[in-house]
Amino acid sequence: MPTVEFNTNELTELTGVSDLNFLRERIPMLGVDMECLDRDKATIEIFPNRPDMLSVEGFARALGNFLGINKSVKQYTVNETKGEIFVDASVRKSRPFISSAIVKNLNITDARLKSLMNIQEKLHITHGRNRKKVAIGIHNLDVIKFPVIYKGVRPKDYKFIPLNFEISMDLDEILRKHPKGIDYGKIMNNFDRLPLIVDADNDVISMPPIINADRTRVTEATKNLFVEVTGTNEYAVEKALAIIVCSLADMGGEIYNVHMHNVIEKVI
Incomplete structure (x- = not known):
């Protein structure tokens, strides 16, 4: 499985969630393996069938949907x-x-x-x-x-x-x-x-x-x-x-x- 490394500040800004303990608890529920999440970076293994989660923007989008932060599927013009x-x-x-x-x-x-x-x-x-x-x-x-x-x-x-x-x-x-x-x-x-x-x-x-x-x-x-x-x-x-x-x-x-x-x- 590919391993990705995200900037923690970018991830928290995109999701609107700043509580790292909460993220450490919830992120594995997406079915990914979280190796590390600290103030600087998040290191996560992504399943091959979810290439949309290989970018911090895509991962934050998927996490926001899972957490119910995103009230509807985002539409792109x-x-x-x-x-x-x-x-x-x-x-x-x-x-x-x-x-x-x-x-x-x-x-x-x-x-x-x-x-x-x-x-x-x-x-x-x-x-x-x-x-x-x-x-x-x-x-x-x-x-x-x-x-x-x-x-x-x-x-x-x-x-x-x-x-x-x-x-x-x-x-x-x-x-x-x-x-x-x-x-x-x-x-x-x-x-x-x-x-x-x-x-x-x-x-x-x-x-x-x-x-x-x-x-x-x-x-x-x-x-x-x-x-x-x-x-x-x-x-x-x-x-x-x-x-x-x-x-x-x-x-x-x-x-x-x-x-x-x-x-x-x-x-x-």
Whole structure:
């Protein structure tokens, strides 16, 4: 079972419960194993069938429902945008499913950024089966021009600067030289075309399930996010997107939809 670590102050603020003894007594009733709860952190083992509880926002939501603090199931408003994604037939064999959303007007603190990266990786490892089933990309919306295209490309056809690198590399080089390419490249071993997400200017956003482009990096200065989830199982992809987006909404963000166009029959 995955083990998560939450900031105690965040947990108490989200639930409205500050009595730690009360929380120590009630949290195990959710069916989780609580290893530690002190003034600084809560360390909890989460069952694999509850990926929604891997984030502090999702856990607080579930705990609030259990304790009766939340009087009704929380409803999330999804606003309309003109954002579109076109899905090309060339990803059908390798990684056919993608879902995405926009979240605006966030206040991303250092703690929230770390929490977001943590839930992303926990979902990759558990729900995403080490990115084979599901992989999540979170990007700075303000550098992306819509419409977005999701397609399969030959490894030598595109070059971009991958996250945390300073040099441009083609996709084959990323698989051979970038740490994430070395770790996860085997997922794409049997395909001659690799999944790639590009924007209207043909600038790379992400090479799922391997690495994001450095240009879409998220920092504390980022206010608006583009979230994309790709994978081999449509239900798992949609569920992962919902978990991430609801957590971002609980941080104060506003959710916007992205219109999907599946699948273009002509290979781009």
